[in-house]
């Protein structure tokens with residue numbers, strides 16, 4: 001998809017498979033990304049172009065392709081969605097007041113209302129990058145959902161469980177900024193459970209960093225110390241360990 005006004009091209013269904021980095025002596029011996037290999041061909045990266053990896057939980061996979069280790073892991077979450085309209089139509093004894101109308105959260109479930117959708121979510125599971133539900137966890141999720149909202153039972157029974165990954169950094173802090181080992185590489189990852197809430201803010205900050213704003217300028221304009229989220233020292237060059245990770249992750 002191309003947008004001339006914004007000067008943006010979006011390549012859908014394009015998966016990064018490998019990255020070529022080159023080292024030139026007139027660049028102080030630093031590496032630079034020069035090509036991105038995808039399932040749909042090679043994207044050439046000119047010298048003055050910067051690359052931002054913002055691939056959620058898969059950021060660690062993409063950085064491993066460049067011999068880097070990033071402490072980013074997927075915390076798998078479970079969700080199902082029930083239509084309020086269908087519930088009310090199927091059971092005339094139920095009224096809108098019998099259904100969740102806003103966020104209802106307890107130590108197990110987080111239920112929210114998005115228009116007609118009653119969205120039920122739960123579970124934080126470390127079980128690799130597979131996004132299919134683990135049967136035991138799914139059973140528990142459904143049992144807890146039914147116990148809290150028995151009025152939705154027929155719909156909970158037929159709603160499929162969908163899983164997604166919350167990208168977590170091991171120390172709980174976003175990784176936002178430049179990767180020192182590779183001259184034109186930036187990363188924006190790690191909001192965990194708060195990716196929708198943080199998207200606008202982290203997008204603005206990474207945009208400023210890519211534009212070349214200094215940490216001091218950002219602090220002055222946003223009142224925010226971006227240094228606290230610096231990937232330096234947390235994303236590290238680890239050629240051998242990243243090879244082991246790639247073998248384990250089968251990438």
Ligand SMILES: Cc1cc2nc3c(=O)[nH]c(=O)nc-3n(C[C@H](O)[C@H](O)[C@H](O)COP(=O)(O)OP(=O)(O)OC[C@H]3O[C@@H](n4cnc5c(N)ncnc54)[C@H](O)[C@@H]3O)c2cc1C
Pocket residue numbers: 014015016017054055056057058059062076077078079121122163164165166167188189190191192193194195196197198
């Ligand atoms: C059940 C559940 C409920 C949640 N509820 C909330 C909530 O109420 N509020 C909130 O703020 N957050 C919520 N979150 C968290 C939120 O969804 C995440 O924090 C957010 O999606 C992270 O955004 P992201 O863009 O960093 O990563 P993602 O959304 O995971 O996006 C990463 C993208 O990278 C792409 N990608 C991966 N590998 C490659 C590759 N090799 N090449 C090219 N592209 C690649 C993927 O296809 C994907 O599109 C919830 C998460 C879950 C699972």
